[in-house]
Amino acid sequence: MKILAEIYSQGEEVVTGQILDSNATWLAQQLQTIGFKLKRHTTVGDHLQDLADTFVEISKRADFCVCTGGLGPTSDDLTAAALALASGLELAFDADALANIESYFARRHRPMPETNRKQAFLPQGSVRIDNPVGTAPGFSLQLGRCLFVCLPGVPTEMKAMFTQSVLPQLPLKFELKPDRLISLRTVGIGESAIQQALKNLQLPDDVELGFRAALAEVQVKLLFPDYYTDSQIHSWVDTVKGLLGDEVYAIEGLDAAVSGDLLAVIDNLMCLHQHELVLMESVSFGLLAHTCLLKSWLKHAILIHPQEYSESEYRRHLEILQTQYPEAIGLTQSCQHTLAEIADPNQTITLRICLHTPALDYHKDFVLAGSLNYKQQQAATYTLDFLRRYLSNLCL
Amino acid sequence: MKILAEIYSQGEEVVTGQILDSNATWLAQQLQTIGFKLKRHTTVGDHLQDLADTFVEISKRADFCVCTGGLGPTSDDLTAAALALASGLELAFDADALANIESYFARRHRPMPETNRKQAFLPQGSVRIDNPVGTAPGFSLQLGRCLFVCLPGVPTEMKAMFTQSVLPQLPLKFELKPDRLISLRTVGIGESAIQQALKNLQLPDDVELGFRAALAEVQVKLLFPDYYTDSQIHSWVDTVKGLLGDEVYAIEGLDAAVSGDLLAVIDNLMCLHQHELVLMESVSFGLLAHTCLLKSWLKHAILIHPQEYSESEYRRHLEILQTQYPEAIGLTQSCQHTLAEIADPNQTITLRICLHTPALDYHKDFVLAGSLNYKQQQAATYTLDFLRRYLSNLCL
Known part of the structure; x- marks a missing residue:
């Protein structure tokens, strides 16, 4: 009761x-x-x-x-x-x-x-x-x-x-018997793709499954009654995580080890590996820098206004960054679209995210949709997530 | 009824x-x-x-x-x-x-x-x-x-x-008789200073006065019953505005002419005067750039990380800006505090905001308090408001 x-x-x-x-x-x-x-x-x-x-x-x-x-x-x-x-x-x-x-x-x-x-x-x-x-x-x-x-x-x-x-x-x-809420936080995968991935999952009737979509993130929520043991819960969470894959960046409610938002997860990894970061933003234009200001591993940030973007501007700024901070990871956005295209809610744009290390460079193209604000949020989140994947030795 | x-x-x-x-x-x-x-x-x-x-x-x-x-x-x-x-x-x-x-x-x-x-x-x-x-x-x-x-x-x-x-x-x-809500939006003045400024105001008993504090902004709200005429309402709003002074940046609900948030007001003024803007942010570190991205008058933005800030770095960046955009207004933040001081919620910091025009330079020091996020918000708002005052020919 x-x-x-x-x-x-x-x-x-x-x-x-x-x-x-x-x-x-x-x-x-x-x-x-x-x-x-x-x-x-x-x-x-x-x-x-x-x-x-x-x-x-x-x-x-x-x-x-x-x-x-x-x-x-x-x-x-x-x-x-x-x-x-x-x-x-x-x-x-x-x-x-x-x-x-x-x-x-x-x-x-x-x-x-x-x-x-x-x-x-x-x-x-x-x-x-x-x-x-x-x-x-x-x-x-x-x-x-x-x-x-x-x-x-x-x-x-x-x-x-x-x-x-x-x-x-x-x-x-009060005699309180809390249910146990586990949230699997994902980035880079939509709600319908998640439902597709979980369509053969056969959860017990007394475990509730829910979804919660936020800006560029979807949380998969599992609510276990209080009589479930830790090992039963771990086993079900592992099953769900296995179906979702590397898009799960954190699991909250399971234990203290992995939790917090994407920035907290990256903060842990950056501090663990003692990396430094330099940043070049175009579409998110300051949103990422502003969010990471407090982190000691962020050494420098450059903004390129989408109207000013060109391959040569990009190269010039990258060279400055790499000369000044030769040991740091460089995380950059490049985008060939005009500001009007970026701001148009009916227009999708392509954002290239690059990660430069002293040893190797990686890049991947992302398609962003929606309002300017939503595209900025997606650009910031996907850029951070690209870094998470690198730091976690996941496929880029 | x-x-x-x-x-x-x-x-x-x-x-x-x-x-x-x-x-x-x-x-x-x-x-x-x-x-x-x-x-x-x-x-x-x-x-x-x-x-x-x-x-x-x-x-x-x-x-x-x-x-x-x-x-x-x-x-x-x-x-x-x-x-x-x-x-x-x-x-x-x-x-x-x-x-x-x-x-x-x-x-x-x-x-x-x-x-x-x-x-x-x-x-x-x-x-x-x-x-x-x-x-x-x-x-x-x-x-x-x-x-x-x-x-x-x-x-x-x-x-x-x-x-x-x-x-x-x-x-x-339904037989609806709407009250008329007028909001005087202010920036740079606290709620208690506003109450002090209005302490001798003798409003009629049927007019409600309210306050609403948001991040770095306070709204003064006047609610008039439906039988008040336009000229009565204008007269009372003028009285309140007179007591509050130039800290009122917009009045909503009165007519269409002046309304919207601080950015909308500045957008109007920048377009009217056909000015261009270049920006150098320290404490707000990207928040302002990110917010203004869509505005056609924003030509370039530079971020200086508080850990990197020095007088010579500031000068060097300012020279770059002024050489590249000689006609633009330069709006800059300079701050001598360490990141730890900025992030400490119990520490106040001083932010110098400068406005550089081809003819003259202006500056003013602002004291910021509260959490890192709150200081960033205040820095962004006060920087925008310094520009509004210049564009409106107010005392800087």
């Missing part, structure tokens, strides 16, 4: 679509991972009775609910009042909460505005949750069947409080 | 946080703009009774509801069945719907899988909404107080059907 959880977001700016509710997505992932069954998200604007009604509804059908937003100092921040109304409780002044808020302002050498006093009034009998990064304290309260945890809507505050204060308590309060 | 609208999203992948529900945000904006009062979003997973219960709840409190998702061909696509259950209706076969689905596959020279037949069964008495870009037809049905419109979850299909078929019908079915 799964423990039922819901997410409850509050705020006019969410319900009117001024901001995307990334809090709800993040929280749902967290709760799902540790074993809750997610049933609903509800978003309600800043109206006291609506907010209170929703607390009452959720209290009848869920075991656990995380609420975000509505804890600020202004008059439209109504969460504490709404939960008090729903529970038939008063708001009570919490002296420690006020002391925390005052010390937040004192550390910043600013006077506490009088409006912030409001944040120290919590529903009677609730348990305060301190906010290490902002002024708004959170709180938890049991109402009916449901334990409610109310956190601020600011993502950095919400995440810090959830991770530090809420998450460690949950296994003590 | 406002007409009350809700959004209802269906699908395990949304409720478990595998995807961000951008449909809900987009729909909320659309409905708010034309004059609905948005009350709730609800997201429910793929369980028939839960889905039907939610239809019943919404039918009692809202006038209009857009539902997305659950119209696909597979067994976990349950929207039609759930709405039929909630309404006490049967599903009825729609021969025209099947003909449309068959022709979708015929145009692609593929046989229609048998599972797609399911998509031609709609709740009895509902009005079909054809899908111009996919297989799943939508439908609308009145239940209780609420008119439900059910659309596919695939964003391109949902948006095409909403825009072409649903939106034109809404003013015929």
